[in-house]
Amino acid sequence: MGLRIYAVLYLIFLYAPIALLPIFAFNDGTIIAFPLRGFTTEWFRQLTEIPALHGAVLNSLIIAVSSAVIATLLGICAARAATRFVFPGKKGIMGLIMLPLVLPEIIVAVSLLVVLLQLGLPLGAWTVVLGHVLICVPFSVAILNSAFQSLDVSLEEAAIDLGETRWSSFRLITLPLVMPGIISSLLISFTISLDEFIIAFFLTGTDPTLPVYLWGQLRFPQKIPVVMALGTLLVLASVILLAVAEYVRRRGAARTGQRDTGGLM
Amino acid sequence: MKDTTGIDRPIIALQGVEKYYGDYQALRGITADIGAGEFFSLLGPSGCGKTTLLRTIAGFEAPSAGRLSIDGRDMSRVPANRRPTNMVFQSYAIFPHLSVAENVGFGLRRSALSKEENSRRVGEALEMVGLGGYGSRAAHALSGGQRQRVALARALILKPKVLLLDEPLSALDRKLRETMQMELRKLQRQVGITFVLVTHDQEEALIMSDRIAVMFDGQIAQLDDPQTLYRRPVSRQVADFIGVMNFLPAQAEAQEGRQVAVTIPGLGRAEIDAEQVPGGLHPGQAASVGIRPETMSILFAGEETERRVAQATVEDLAYYGDMTYYTVRMRGVDAPLTISMKNLVGRPVLARGTETRVAWDARSLVLFA
Numbered sequence: 250m251g252l253r254i255y256a257v258l259y260l261i262f263l264y265a266p267i268a269l270l271p272i273f274a275f276n277d278g279t280i281i282a283f284p285l286r287g288f289t290t291e292w293f294r295q296l297t298e299i300p301a302l303h304g305a306v307l308n309s310l311i312i313a314v315s316s317a318v319i320a321t322l323l324g325i326c327a328a329r330a331a332t333r334f335v336f337p338g339k340k341g342i343m344g345l346i347m348l349p350l351v352l353p354e355i356i357v358a359v360s361l362l363v364v365l366l367q368l369g370l371p372l373g374a375w376t377v378v379l380g381h382v383l384i385c386v387p388f389s390v391a392i393l394n395s396a397f398q399s400l401d402v403s404l405e406e407a408a409i410d411l412g413e414t415r416w417s418s419f420r421l422i423t424l425p426l427v428m429p430g431i432i433s434s435l436l437i438s439f440t441i442s443l444d445e446f447i448i449a450f451f452l453t454g455t456d457p458t459l460p461v462y463l464w465g466q467l468r469f470p471q472k473i474p475v476v477m478a479l480g481t482l483l484v485l486a487s488v489i490l491l492a493v494a495e496y497v498r499r500r501g502a503a504r505t506g507q508r509d510t511g512g513l514m
Numbered sequence: 515m516k517d518t519t520g521i522d523r524p525i526i527a528l529q530g531v532e533k534y535y536g537d538y539q540a541l542r543g544i545t546a547d548i549g550a551g552e553f554f555s556l557l558g559p560s561g562c563g564k565t566t567l568l569r570t571i572a573g574f575e576a577p578s579a580g581r582l583s584i585d586g587r588d589m590s591r592v593p594a595n596r597r598p599t600n601m602v603f604q605s606y607a608i609f610p611h612l613s614v615a616e617n618v619g620f621g622l623r624r625s626a627l628s629k630e631e632n633s634r635r636v637g638e639a640l641e642m643v644g645l646g647g648y649g650s651r652a653a654h655a656l657s658g659g660q661r662q663r664v665a666l667a668r669a670l671i672l673k674p675k676v677l678l679l680d681e682p683l684s685a686l687d688r689k690l691r692e693t694m695q696m697e698l699r700k701l702q703r704q705v706g707i708t709f710v711l712v713t714h715d716q717e718e719a720l721i722m723s724d725r726i727a728v729m730f731d732g733q734i735a736q737l738d739d740p741q742t743l744y745r746r747p748v749s750r751q752v753a754d755f756i757g758v759m760n761f762l763p764a765q766a767e768a769q770e771g772r773q774v775a776v777t778i779p780g781l782g783r784a785e786i787d788a789e790q791v792p793g794g795l796h797p798g799q800a801a802s803v804g805i806r807p808e809t810m811s812i813l814f815a816g817e818e819t820e821r822r823v824a825q826a827t828v829e830d831l832a833y834y835g836d837m838t839y840y841t842v843r844m845r846g847v848d849a850p851l852t853i854s855m856k857n858l859v860g861r862p863v864l865a866r867g868t869e870t871r872v873a874w875d876a877r878s879l880v881l882f883a
Binding site for chain 1: 572574594595596599600601603604605607609610611620621623624668669672
């Protein structure tokens with residue numbers, strides 16, 4: 250019983266702030282406090298009228314798509330190597346790849362900034378992509394590892410035996426079978442990059458990403474309801490993307506009759 | 515190595531094939547010819563190199579030394595996808611995202627057949643393995659036996675010169691395995707393609723093969739037809755691996771002509787034919803004789819025989835229904851012997867501790883070092 254109360258309190262503590270977002274996004278008042286004043290969609294309307302915000306959204310989308318694609322491509326290579334081959338130093342290399350998962354983001358961000366400045370490279374969208382790829386690859390590898398692991402090693406050999414080349418048997422057999430994992434990895438990497446703040450804050454240069462833009466707006470109290478509205482949309486988008494990613498992964502596993510081997514959720 | 519190659523034309527020629535993985539030598543100089551249209555088995559315990567040899571023939575492993583030619587063509591520069599061989603994998607490797615028909619027709623992708631020709635050949639191949647009408651099923655929904663048939667049809671549709679089978683029956687339950695053994699044998703005769711089967715099951719190898727290569731430690735210990743392999747194993751190791759063999763200590767000396775005199779403590783002195791001594795073994799070096807359980811028999815009350823007789827006590831028995839396996843101890847012999855008796859009508863099953871007489875025949879003895 251005590252444990253149940255604890256669990257409920259824990260969930261409230263975790264999700265209550267997120268539940269507050271939509272409540273105040275629709276509240277007809279500029280001050281974030283109870284009692285509520287009334288219902289309005291004014292803040293959502295204002296969202297459509299800020300050019301700087303639109304620039305930030307576009308910037309974020311470009312960065313998130315690039316990061317997702319690059320991280321997933323790297324993830325495919327790493328997961329295939331990790332599940333198919335035995336080579337010296339494999340454990341160490343895989344450990345290094347997964348390290349950003351536990352490394353404080355602020356450290357990653359500051360070190361990257363120092364290195365880039367030392368090299369005299371200009372900051373911009375591509376430096377953010379660089380940082381985001383670094384933190385997305387561990388997720389991508391974790392998802393794709395489980396996709397590759399459930400594959401029988403003989404499948405590709407069977408295709409080669411039947412006349413296909415190494416590349417065509419990968420394309421015809423392996424790729425369709427790990428496709429749910431690839432889509433899942435793309436969506437999750439996209440979501441991580443879209444929401445990420447610290448690395449983007451340090452490496453973004455003059456064109457802010459959406460989270461960086463949001464943070465800037467918090468200095469103006471009258472804009473807070475607009476930020477709430479934006480936050481509501483972001484949470485909704487994240488939840489939908491993650492749900493789609495998991496749905497695709499599970500459906501793919503069921504269609505080929507594989508045992509569900511986990512994934513992220 | 516004794517090699518009674520009764521083959522017309524070799525389809526696979528192996529010459530001194532070796533394979534190293536780092537320092538580990540998986541194949542230690544394999545030389546053998548496999549005949550066209552033959553059902554050939556590679557038999558041995560796990561780790562003996564039989565699968566490595568099969569994968570070398572398929573082209574998935576490159577030999578470290580030696581030559582391999584298939585149908586007279588040297589294979590050293592021919593990759594797996596261009597070899598006239600097809601393989602049935604141990605896991606069957608059925609493509610789970612394709613239908614049964616797409617699986618079976620996979621090898622035809624590159625031959626640019628018309629749609630009708632393609633589906634006609636897929637239908638034929640499925641018919642051949644007894645899966646007619648299964649084409650539209652999802653491959654991952656099949657049972658183990660059905661998957662195995664799909665794998666067979668998929669490998670045979672390209673009409674390979676050699677079909678390679680990597681322990682194809684080991685995942686099936688016993689009843690199904692026995693049915694598939696007979697079916698595979700029948701199929702092989704029907705299509706006339708050379709089958710090379712890897713198995714660790716000696717019974718399976720004996721039932722199915724024209725010839726068997728028994729492998730230990732990366733070498734062929736004996737290559738013979740099943741009867742010769744069973745009746746005249748060339749070493750204790752082979753004899754022990756194929757069926758059940760009783761070993762007794764013995765001394766032997768060559769006589770004039772083709773006779774060899776053997777002295778076996780407990781059984782006495784016997785004369786055997788030189789054919790019962792493995793090639794390369796000097797009778798003087800022989801330290802033991804082998805005798806199969808079914809070549810000896812328990813003499814039940816009142817039975818008489820012209821064979822040699824010895825006294826024994828039943829120490830233990832195992833009743834199999836059709837057979838009874840007796841473990842007996844002969845007077846003056848340290849090791850217990852196994853004797854198998856068919857449970858004929860009216861024949862009793864002896865109890866433990868029964869004193870009995872055992873008949874044996876010098877013609878069934880084999881000498882070992």
